[in-house]
Amino acid sequence: MSIVGIAFTPADATGIQAFAAALGLPFRLVQITGAANTTCGALKVLSAGLEDVPPADGLVASLEGAVQGASHIVAVSSMASKDVMARLAGVLDCAMVTDVVSADSPSTFKRPIVAGTLIETVEASGAPIVLTFRPAGYERKPPGGACEVESFSISPSKVRVTQAAHKSGGRPDLTQASVVVSGGRPLKDRETFESVIGGLADTLGGAAGATRAAVDSGIAPNELQVGQTGKIVAPDLYIAAGISGSTQHMAGIKDSKCIVAINKDPEAPIFEVADLGLVADLFEAIPAIRNLLGK
Amino acid sequence: MRILVPVKRVVDPFSKVRPLPDGSGIDTTGIKFEINPFDEIAVEEAVRLREKNPDIEIVVVSIGSADCEEQLRKALAMGADRAILVETTHLFDSLGIAKELKAIVDKEQPSLVLMGKQATDYDCNQAAQMLAAKLGWPQACFASAISITGQMLAVNRETDLGVETVEIPMPCVITTDLRLNEPRFVALPGIIKARSKPLDRIPPSVTPAPLTRTIKVESPGARPPGRKVANVEELVSELKNRGALSA
Numbered sequence A: 001m002s003i004v005g006i007a008f009t010p011a012d013a014t015g016i017q018a019f020a021a022a023l024g025l026p027f028r029l030v031q032i033t034g035a036a037n038t039t040c041g042a043l044k045v046l047s048a049g050l051e052d053v054p055p056a057d058g059l060v061a062s063l064e065g066a067v068q069g070a071s072h073i074v075a076v077s078s079m080a081s082k083d084v085m086a087r088l089a090g091v092l093d094c095a096m097v098t099d100v101v102s103a104d105s106p107s108t109f110k111r112p113i114v115a116g117t118l119i120e121t122v123e124a125s126g127a128p129i130v131l132t133f134r135p136a137g138y139e140r141k142p143p144g145g146a147c148e149v150e151s152f153s154i155s156p157s158k159v160r161v162t163q164a165a166h167k168s169g170g171r172p173d174l175t176q177a178s179v180v181v182s183g184g185r186p187l188k189d190r191e192t193f194e195s196v197i198g199g200l201a202d203t204l205g206g207a208a209g210a211t212r213a214a215v216d217s218g219i220a221p222n223e224l225q226v227g228q229t230g231k232i233v234a235p236d237l238y239i240a241a242g243i244s245g246s247t248q249h250m251a252g253i254k255d256s257k258c259i260v261a262i263n264k265d266p267e268a269p270i271f272e273v274a275d276l277g278l279v280a281d282l283f284e285a286i287p288a289i290r291n292l293l294g295k
Numbered sequence B: 001m002r003i004l005v006p007v008k009r010v011v012d013p014f015s016k017v018r019p020l021p022d023g024s025g026i027d028t029t030g031i032k033f034e035i036n037p038f039d040e041i042a043v044e045e046a047v048r049l050r051e052k053n054p055d056i057e058i059v060v061v062s063i064g065s066a067d068c069e070e071q072l073r074k075a076l077a078m079g080a081d082r083a084i085l086v087e088t089t090h091l092f093d094s095l096g097i098a099k100e101l102k103a104i105v106d107k108e109q110p111s112l113v114l115m116g117k118q119a120t121d122y123d124c125n126q127a128a129q130m131l132a133a134k135l136g137w138p139q140a141c142f143a144s145a146i147s148i149t150g151q152m153l154a155v156n157r158e159t160d161l162g163v164e165t166v167e168i169p170m171p172c173v174i175t176t177d178l179r180l181n182e183p184r185f186v187a188l189p190g191i192i193k194a195r196s197k198p199l200d201r202i203p204p205s206v207t208p209a210p211l212t213r214t215i216k217v218e219s220p221g222a223r224p225p226g227r228k229v230a231n232v233e234e235l236v237s238e239l240k241n242r243g244a245l246s247a
């Protein structure tokens, strides 16, 4: 058995290394964007060196050859990987498991369902098995020696990208950050969100996140939504300010090491899951926290 | 032009679900069922596209038990023209759903299959991409805006970084994200009126042979209980003690 990992971003490579190590299997890497990660422990890296992930149809057509012979084709969970990997599984006519959090065996996996309120154990049959996994539970290894790199070219797509998405701001990536500060509906508008939530995130060197309610009302950009249908985060510290704690939001933060809730309603459900809860008005508490941290 | 909208019957996303005592699945006793919220958004979007392009026919399809009629009727009440119920008690994985949907597409020849990005029960986020693969059609997943110009669609897609704009030729498969629209509310008279719209019941095209099988459903381990702190000072010193402010 051997793994082919598809790294959509350079950071995915170390997650794939950790996953492969947990299964005890060697892996080859296909890296789509950024400079090739040659020290991630792969047997070999096929590098496309692109700036953005290209449309799924052309990308999957080019992956078909590269994944031959693999028992597992794996990627870190993200919107890009969900778009591409499911199409690949469709083309290969093979089993796919989304959002794996742990493997009981090379063909038995655990994954959250119904917004993380239940855990399903799934058995996949046949080969290969395509899967996306959440890297939080896997220990990353220090870099190893350099491996061979080959360039990887992408087949044309029927889809034309007329405007690429570009990351705003200089904050760390939400899914990689070790601190995430998120805000909900009471943040009122973009400016308030940016100064209060963004401000504390900057003080802590972290990323900013938001609830669906905040995103839907235009308080925060779409890509900051955390939860069942947004991004899944697992930082060392997650601060939820003005967030009630809906099942859908909690689904995205459960693997955080320490959850802090700041909410003025002592009965808010978020306090049932928070490690540390502060009943307070966030507009007073957050400036006070920044003050105490001396920034 | 025809738009096919697959809709899945799912447990109400706001209900509290439990595993069955034997761990074989989700206990649905006493739980309400709804159209998967993403599929409801897809139905709404199809209806809005028809408001601008009147020659569109909207066909909704659901695969599952006879009970799925309830969700199909709701989609008809929202404005879909007719419904197909692939009535079955077999187990399907997303690949099986994609194959079954392909059989419907082969027969109905839609220009666009508009579907949810994920079902909120099993959260797989697979069926649409698999269908696109089986059809050899291009796909645009996670749409937050769609417009038609001739044989092309302009789609805003939500990505990990933000919003990307693409042009995609028909026929194609598009999946909906939450921001695409807010589905209309349909009152009871609308649902009753929709009773006269056509609903075809058909058997599955083949007996599914799932490659993934649920072997257990259980509750996740609870996080150890936390505690409340009295004030900001205590919060900051507690975070320092735990080494959570190392950055």
Ligand SMILES: Cc1cc2nc3c(=O)[nH]c(=O)nc-3n(C[C@H](O)[C@H](O)[C@H](O)COP(=O)(O)OP(=O)(O)OC[C@H]3O[C@@H](n4cnc5c(N)ncnc54)[C@H](O)[C@@H]3O)c2cc1C
Pocket: A183, A184, A185, A186, A210, A211, A212, A213, A214, A225, A226, A227, A228, A229, A230, A231, A241, A242, A243, A244, A245, A246, A247, A248, A249, A252, A262, A263, A264, A265, A268, A280, A281, A282, A283, B013, B037, B038, B120
């Ligand atoms: C299919 C589906 C998918 C969904 N996916 C997601 C998802 O991925 N992510 C997500 O987040 N949601 C998701 N939701 C929405 C979710 O159900 C909730 O509606 C949402 O998370 C609520 O956001 P909120 O906590 O900001 O708002 P609210 O629930 O309105 O909570 C606001 C909280 O702020 C507190 N508050 C108000 N003022 C202050 C103040 N000055 N100081 C301190 N506290 C204050 C209030 O006490 C309250 O608890 C989804 C819903 C559906 C149906």
Ligand SMILES: Cc1cc2nc3c(=O)[nH]c(=O)nc-3n(C[C@H](O)[C@H](O)[C@H](O)COP(=O)(O)OP(=O)(O)OC[C@H]3O[C@@H](n4cnc5c(N)ncnc54)[C@H](O)[C@@H]3O)c2cc1C
Pocket: B006, B007, B008, B009, B024, B025, B026, B036, B038, B039, B061, B062, B063, B064, B065, B088, B089, B090, B091, B092, B093, B094, B097, B115, B116, B117, B118, B119, B120, B121, B122, B123, B124, B125, B126, B127, B128, B214
């Ligand atoms: C009849 C039936 C019985 C099942 N019984 C069990 C069971 O006993 N135990 C168990 O663990 N799982 C069961 N399942 C769940 C099954 O494993 C999942 O439905 C399957 O894996 C698809 O994943 P998903 O629903 O997350 O789809 P996704 O891939 O997330 O779905 C994406 C989109 O595909 C479309 N779609 C998906 N399913 C359907 C459908 N049925 N009809 C129309 N459109 C659809 C929708 O547009 C949806 O938004 C059953 C499913 C069905 C249909």
